[in-house]
Amino acid sequence: xxxxRARGTRDFLPREMRKRRxxxxxxxxxxxxxxxxxxxxxxxxxxxxxTLKSGDAILKEMYExxxxxGRHLALRPELxxxxxxxYVNELKMASKPTKVYYIGNCFRYEEPxxxxxxxxxxxGAEIIGSDSPEAQAEIIALAHAILQSVGITAEVHVxxxxxxxxxxxxxxxxxxxxxxxxxxxxxxxxxELIHFMNEIGVEHHVVxxxxxxxxVQGEDALQAAQADNLIASASPAFKxxxxxxxxxxxxxxxxxxxxxxxxxxxxxxxxxxxIYEVDGSLGAQNQICGGGSYRLAALFGGDDVPSTGFAFxxxxxxxxxxxxxxxxxxxxxxxxxxxERDQDNREVVKEAIQVASTxxxxxxxxxxxxxxxxxxxxxxxxxxxASFAVLVGKNELKEGKVxxxxxxxxxxxxxxxxxxxxxxxxxxx
RNA sequence: GCCGGGGUGUGGUAGCGGCUAUCCCUGGGGACUGUGGAUCCCUAGACCUGGGUUCAAAUCCCAGCCCCGGCCCCA
Numbered sequence: 001x002x003x004x005r006a007r008g009t010r011d012f013l014p015r016e017m018r019k020r021r022x023x024x025x026x027x028x029x030x031x032x033x034x035x036x037x038x039x040x041x042x043x044x045x046x047x048x049x050x051t052l053k054s055g056d057a058i059l060k061e062m063y064e065x066x067x068x069x070g071r072h073l074a075l076r077p078e079l080x081x082x083x084x085x086x087y088v089n090e091l092k093m094a095s096k097p098t099k100v101y102y103i104g105n106c107f108r109y110e111e112p113x114x115x116x117x118x119x120x121x122x123x124g125a126e127i128i129g130s131d132s133p134e135a136q137a138e139i140i141a142l143a144h145a146i147l148q149s150v151g152i153t154a155e156v157h158v159x160x161x162x163x164x165x166x167x168x169x170x171x172x173x174x175x176x177x178x179x180x181x182x183x184x185x186x187x188x189x190x191x192e193l194i195h196f197m198n199e200i201g202v203e204h205h206v207v208x209x210x211x212x213x214x215x216v217q218g219e220d221a222l223q224a225a226q227a228d229n230l231i232a233s234a235s236p237a238f239k240x241x242x243x244x245x246x247x248x249x250x251x252x253x254x255x256x257x258x259x260x261x262x263x264x265x266x267x268x269x270x271x272x273x274x275i276y277e278v279d280g281s282l283g284a285q286n287q288i289c290g291g292g293s294y295r296l297a298a299l300f301g302g303d304d305v306p307s308t309g310f311a312f313x314x315x316x317x318x319x320x321x322x323x324x325x326x327x328x329x330x331x332x333x334x335x336x337x338x339x340e341r342d343q344d345n346r347e348v349v350k351e352a353i354q355v356a357s358t359x360x361x362x363x364x365x366x367x368x369x370x371x372x373x374x375x376x377x378x379x380x381x382x383x384x385x386a387s388f389a390v391l392v393g394k395n396e397l398k399e400g401k402v403x404x405x406x407x408x409x410x411x412x413x414x415x416x417x418x419x420x421x422x423x424x425x426x427x428x429x
Numbered sequence: 430g431c432c433g434g435g436g437u438g439u440g441g442u443a444g445c446g447g448c449u450a451u452c453c454c455u456g457g458g459g460a461c462u463g464u465g466g467a468u469c470c471c472u473a474g475a476c477c478u479g480g481g482u483u484c485a486a487a488u489c490c491c492a493g494c495c496c497c498g499g500c501c502c503c504a
Binding site (some may be wrong): 004005007050051053054057058061062077078080081108110111112113114116187265266267283284285287290336338340341342370373374375376377378379380381382383389391393394395403405407410412 | 430431457458459461462463464465466477494495496497498499500501502503504
């Protein structure tokens, strides 16, 4: 009976895995160079960690279960909450800012479709301890640099929920209702938004201003909006955003100001940003990164530390990323024991294993495990695009040498093992 | 949860009521008892699952599962 893969999960074949590892290495490298350190949290957590943050409604989209001890657990649907939980539990005393990055698999019970799976990977980074414009700019710039490292061009959209919340507060809208408004903005439900605000008695000119505010987009839009009296110049959120945008130019990050980004979650407090893939290869799922400034730690019993961070949808990046396989050099060496038919080949096999061990100290090396003929072994070496075949047979044993065959040129030569090592080293360098 | 399009060897496919299910690629072996890529031969390997219609189903019908895409959602 054939067992199918669970719905929404994927197998990664060697080729795909190689690609993902290369991407991962490049992304890690950038994060490390920016002074971020890797952390890792458990694959499952107490379900409460996630419901606390986003309400019971998310239970239906989580893989949740009870363990044998009666604990209510869930496979993590995202990584920000666990990271902040870890900070509150173990890292409180670390010097600020605490800069971390992570990559891990997450699980959501949703309908699979293009670039959307039930098990997926996120790569993220957080600055815990700051939500200053400097921290915000750094986080956006880091995300930008990471994208560059994997050769992906995308659009960075920067918004600021503080600005919108401020405007609503000034109009005496209750906090709870502000959250609802933010969610509607995030969804882009313009009609409903207007309807809702009218219903709760928001004055018409405020509704109008807010609508114009969320339409603010583009380079000089912030100044224009201010000149238009949509934003009070004394507004702290405005000052913060202005500063952030200036810092982004120092980082040479091209961005689009988009105050319509609201990131429906209640805990975002200031800057929010999203990055979209632009050439449409991801279909409906073109958002590849999201982040912003938030306050979560207090929710998990820690101090009210401000944080700024982002998370990439790693699989979506992998979908876009094209690895040039031809640019990858041949590399392997295949050691070929030349067995004689109907004879004791132990000495030959022994020598082949020892030669392989020597070569493995510096190059990827394989030895036949199929008891194949010389011809079949060379055929295999060719199939895996190996660079060299090192032949070991009774003739070589007699002379204390090996035969090195360059599979690219077809030239071969008998030489000592030391010379063989030297030759392969020189060629593969 | 909803809507549409699909599931034939490892991958890609042909067949769309009737012969032993086609071809390419792939895996293993051989022609070639110490030399790869070419050629040829042998061999392995498939009609998603279950029901129905029919003398006869890969083919038509229904349901489920899975895949692809979209809606919703995306904490």
